[in-house]
Amino acid sequence: MTTVQKGENVYNQSQNFWDSYIKGRPSIPQSFFDTIFAYHASHNGSFTTAHEVGAGVGVHSPRLAARFPHVLISDIISSNIQLARTRLQSHGCYSFKTSSLEDTIDLEAGSVDLVFASTMMHFTDVDAAVRAVHHQLAPGGTFAAGLYGTYALHEGRAQEVWARIVRWICSNIIEKYGLDDRAKQILQNEASGLDSVGLPPELFTPAQRYDYNFPQRSTLRDMILPKQYGLETIDRVGAEDVVVKDGWDRGWCSKQGVEGLKGIASTWPHDDGDEEILGLWEELRVVVGEGEVEGGWMVSLVLASKK
Known part of the structure; x- marks a missing residue:
């Protein structure tokens, strides 16, 4: 049986949280999935089975189902998988598995054409996760x-205050869930974008790595x-x-007022009633006023094909 560790418990949340998550996280532009599908096709990948790993409640699985007649949805949190079933079970193309990515090494070898990991690799034991991906992928997958x-x-001024808000939230999550060695590794992985994910050259073709919408290289x-x-x-x-x-994709950009930023x-599970965070929100409201400021999601994408 899969054991849920402290890092994963950050996203062991209620239906209300996931409703807010889906609303607050980006509406991914189709160009992002088009890039993935074009890469897959260019390496002669089959469009039969896709696997969304660390899928939460299967937020992105319908985008995969548009091209793959079978989509496996897996997540380490059993309640997330149950919510995914509730959301998606009326569509016959999905199957479900409660498992960490590392533990999906128990899948049949070569049974998956595309593995999609959405904002979750930093939670894994990266090397073990990569081995599991390689095991389940078909050659050319x-x-x-x-x-x-x-x-x-x-x-600039709005970003300075917003960055302090995000740093406070990160510190609050650390205080709530602890900072053991595993939590430190998760933080380092996430702050590294996807540069923390090494792909052994004996297993994968050289990766294509993209970063979009970073105001500065150090911003994340x-x-x-x-x-x-x-x-x-x-x-x-x-x-x-x-x-x-240093690329830009305007499809990830938007204008947000303070309520939109809230x-x-x-989408980050934190305690939002603290006096300090309330003061930071008020400071941001003074800067932004009742208007909106432009911003964008900092995006990293790694694509690689199994040898």
Whole structure:
């Protein structure tokens, strides 16, 4: 039986939380999935079975089901899988599995054409997770990992206050769930984008790695890796990987007022009644006023094909 660890418990939440999560997280532009599907087709991948791992309640599974007649949905939290069943069971193309990504090494070898990991690789034992992905992929199958968990504002003063809000939320989550060695690893992985995911060259073709919408290269790290913990980011990019940094995709950008930013903040499970966070929200309201400021989700995408 899969054991849920403290890191995963951050997203062991109620239906109300997941309703807020779906509302507050980005509406992923179709161009993102088009890039994944085009890559998969260019490597002669079959469009039969896709696997969304760490899927929560299957937020993105319908996007995969548009191209794959069978989609396996897995998550380490059994209640998330039950919610996914409730949301999606009327469609016959889905099957469900309660499991960590690492434990899906028990799937039949070569039985999956595409593994899609959405904003979850930082929660895994990365090396074990990558081995499980390789095991289940058919030759020529695609591993597609995305990370788009943090929103940044483009106006300097508003971003400075917003960054302090996000740092406070990260510290609050740390205080709530603890900072053992595993939690430190999760933080470092997330702050590294997907550079923390190393893909052995004997198992995968050189990866294509994309970063979009980063105001500065250090913005993600500075927002979610509190300096007081003395942690560093991780770089496991392969020597032959194709790296595309500093790109922009306006499909991930939007204009938000303070209430919209609160909606984004609600997708991180934290205590929002603290006097300090209330003061930060008021400070942001003074800067933004009743208007809106432009911002965008910082996005990383890694694509690789099984040899």
